[in-house]
Amino acid sequence: MSTADLRFYGLTLLGLMVFPFVIHPIGGYPGLATQILIVAIATVGFNLLLGYAGLLSYGQAAFYGVGSYMALLTVSRFFPSHPNFWLAMMLSIGFVTLMALGIGALVVRLYGIYFGLVTLAIAQMFFFIIFQWRDLTKGDDGLQGISSPALPLGFTSIDLSAPLPQADLGPFGNLGDVHYWYIFAAIVMFLVLAFMRTLTQSQFGEVLGAIRENEERSMFVGFDPAKYKLAAFTIAGALAGLSGALRGLYEGSTNPDALTVDTSGNFVIFAVVGGLKTLFGPVVGTGLIMYLQNVISAKTEAWRLIEGLIFVAVIVFLPGGILGTLLRRNRKGPAQRILAGAVRTGPATDASVPRGVTR
Numbered sequence: 285m286s287t288a289d290l291r292f293y294g295l296t297l298l299g300l301m302v303f304p305f306v307i308h309p310i311g312g313y314p315g316l317a318t319q320i321l322i323v324a325i326a327t328v329g330f331n332l333l334l335g336y337a338g339l340l341s342y343g344q345a346a347f348y349g350v351g352s353y354m355a356l357l358t359v360s361r362f363f364p365s366h367p368n369f370w371l372a373m374m375l376s377i378g379f380v381t382l383m384a385l386g387i388g389a390l391v392v393r394l395y396g397i398y399f400g401l402v403t404l405a406i407a408q409m410f411f412f413i414i415f416q417w418r419d420l421t422k423g424d425d426g427l428q429g430i431s432s433p434a435l436p437l438g439f440t441s442i443d444l445s446a447p448l449p450q451a452d453l454g455p456f457g458n459l460g461d462v463h464y465w466y467i468f469a470a471i472v473m474f475l476v477l478a479f480m481r482t483l484t485q486s487q488f489g490e491v492l493g494a495i496r497e498n499e500e501r502s503m504f505v506g507f508d509p510a511k512y513k514l515a516a517f518t519i520a521g522a523l524a525g526l527s528g529a530l531r532g533l534y535e536g537s538t539n540p541d542a543l544t545v546d547t548s549g550n551f552v553i554f555a556v557v558g559g560l561k562t563l564f565g566p567v568v569g570t571g572l573i574m575y576l577q578n579v580i581s582a583k584t585e586a587w588r589l590i591e592g593l594i595f596v597a598v599i600v601f602l603p604g605g606i607l608g609t610l611l612r613r614n615r616k617g618p619a620q621r622i623l624a625g626a627v628r629t630g631p632a633t634d635a636s637v638p639r640g641v642t643r
Contacts, residue, residue: 318534320575333520344520345546
């Protein structure tokens with residue numbers, strides 16, 4: 285294992301360990317930290333789609349929302365007498381992955397605004413199905429008051445809603461305010477980040493970047509852009525489904541709002557504000573905006589204005605996103621270039637395949 289690997293694993297674990305406590309002095313709380321990690325899983329997947337593949341999708345809410353419904357329906361409707369946490373997760377992720385694969389096969393050959401509009405239309409179709417299928421989904425009321433089953437671990441199980449032992453941490457809160465749900469979400473986030481780091485540093489990530497910058501030339505050297513974009517779309521959809529399933533089980537409820545265009549738009553904002561094509565940028569962006577939505581909103585009704593100003597300021601003054609700009613001060617910001625490429629109407633032809641990408 286290289287020094288870079290050790291540094292990544294060590295700093296990531298350290299950050300996840302202290303995160304629910306360092307936000308306490310600024311009004312945050314462990315429950316918010318848990319929600320941020322869960323939602324950030326979907327944002328990390330969306331970053332693969334937009335940041336690396338250059339595909340601006342407005343349909344991620346469909347995967348996120350269906351994942352939450354599938355998880356809760358599994359424990360409350362499909363297997364009510366024997367609810368199982370792992371079964372709910374596997375069915376949710378499996379169904380959403382197949383759903384993303386099928387949708388992706390239809391849309392990955394589209395470009396720019398056409399790709400975005402079709403994914404938006406498909407998300408609205410799923411919203412309509414969820415909203416109208418009252419016998420199964422309870423319509424606009426959604427699924428409410430569903431208890432999450434314990435997490436089976438071999439011969440024992442853990443109640444994720446149980447708190448950790450009490451321990452006063454002074455200005456950083458109390459250890460007892462943290463529930464096992466946070467530990468589980470942190471473990472999943474760690475695994476997702478490790479997976480995404482490996483994926484984007486592999487030839488797969490390099491080829492995605494080559495396709496984003498110059499699709500025609502990537503075809504000339506022997507790659508099939510549609511297959512790579514389909515893989516990225518499917519992975520992003522699966523991670524959105526995983527995020528939705530965790531959010532549904534964590535909160536014990538979900539509703540059709542999880543499938544709206546606002547939810548898809550949030551993923552765009554989270555990723556762009558944090559930094560496209562960075563590993564931790566989506567987590568930073570998700571944390572900042574969700575902090576505004578949950579903490580600042582309780583202090584001022586103008587929080588939406590603040591959110592909008594932050595988004596505009598990032599695009600204009602920090603074009604690489606918050607984290608991306610810090611990492612690329614001497615390079616052209618990727619957000620403007622990637623977003624510009626995402627609205628093209630045909631294959632990109634103005635850049636070369638990056639060095640190191642071989643057939």
